[in-house]
Amino acid sequence: MNATWREIHAQWGVGTPLGRHLSLTSDDLGVLRERCQRHFGGDIVAIDRSQRRSDLAGDITDEKQSRQAAFGQLIRVASTEGGVYFTPKEWAGSTVWLPTPAGTLLSLDAEGLVFDPEHMARILVIENGDLMERWWDILPTLPETWRSQTLLAYRGHQHDSAMLKRWIEKHRGHVTLGFYGDLDPAGLVIALSNYAAIVPEGKFAILAPEIPEELPSEWSKATTFSDQTAARYYLENRRALYPGWARLINTVLKQQIAITQEKLLIKAIPLVERYQG
Numbered sequence: 001m002n003a004t005w006r007e008i009h010a011q012w013g014v015g016t017p018l019g020r021h022l023s024l025t026s027d028d029l030g031v032l033r034e035r036c037q038r039h040f041g042g043d044i045v046a047i048d049r050s051q052r053r054s055d056l057a058g059d060i061t062d063e064k065q066s067r068q069a070a071f072g073q074l075i076r077v078a079s080t081e082g083g084v085y086f087t088p089k090e091w092a093g094s095t096v097w098l099p100t101p102a103g104t105l106l107s108l109d110a111e112g113l114v115f116d117p118e119h120m121a122r123i124l125v126i127e128n129g130d131l132m133e134r135w136w137d138i139l140p141t142l143p144e145t146w147r148s149q150t151l152l153a154y155r156g157h158q159h160d161s162a163m164l165k166r167w168i169e170k171h172r173g174h175v176t177l178g179f180y181g182d183l184d185p186a187g188l189v190i191a192l193s194n195y196a197a198i199v200p201e202g203k204f205a206i207l208a209p210e211i212p213e214e215l216p217s218e219w220s221k222a223t224t225f226s227d228q229t230a231a232r233y234y235l236e237n238r239r240a241l242y243p244g245w246a247r248l249i250n251t252v253l254k255q256q257i258a259i260t261q262e263k264l265l266i267k268a269i270p271l272v273e274r275y276q277g
Contacts, residue, residue, distance in 0.1 A: 146178065
């Protein structure tokens with residue numbers, strides 16, 4: 001029972017303290033629900049909080065209870081080829097060319113993004129939003145083949161992340177998919193559990209630096225590595241499922257590596273592509 005629940009018990013008289021816990025009866029739950037209905041202007045339990053804020057505003061007084069983040073309905077992309085084709089919903093199939101020069105980043109509805117094989121032989125998913133906003137600075141560190149005919153896309157969170165994955169799945173047979181994230185257990189788990197299976201075997205690559213046997217101490221963050229217990233457990237117990245990346249996984253775990261994308265960028269460390277098998 002934390003401070004919040006102690007205050008609720010004291011002010012509203014609900015629940016019975018039992019040691020470190022607060023026991024709630026069905027009547028107590030009814031009181032809590034009624035209080036929440038008054039506070040939020042609607043039944044917060046029954047409302048679909050996955051809606052965007054503007055839609056939720058019609059159901060309750062506090063639209064910030066939405067689980068949908070601002071800008072969460074759009075994906076963020078850029079292209080090494082200078083732009084992408086996009087089909088607006090209201091334009092009846094007509095497409096427009098949206099330029100993406102250095103210094104810009106497109107936010108758009110994934111349903112309108114046109115797959116253009118001439119300019120999208122590769123799709124590179126970027127984990128870090130800060131780096132995605134500086135995607136043009138990343139290009140010199142990429143393997144040469146990834147510096148052209150590549151769509152760069154921010155991984156996103158929740159709805160925008162799901163939209164991006166669905167869009168990639170539609171074109172899975174025509175692209176090479178890459179993932180560039182932090183080089184640590186959590187970054188590897190994101191790559192392997194979310195993206196490796198989207199495209200056919202041999203068409204997914206993790207972009208990461210060559211790791212020297214003696215890793216410079218200023219590269220890695222020991223506390224970050226030690227904090228990623230769940231990710232380390234995942235890799236240790238499922239590495240057999242990813243034999244093509246076993247060497248990378250083993251190296252990260254053995255050397256206790258946790259290198260951020262920001263560190264890789266500021267030191268201009270070149271990346272190499274690692275495929276399954």
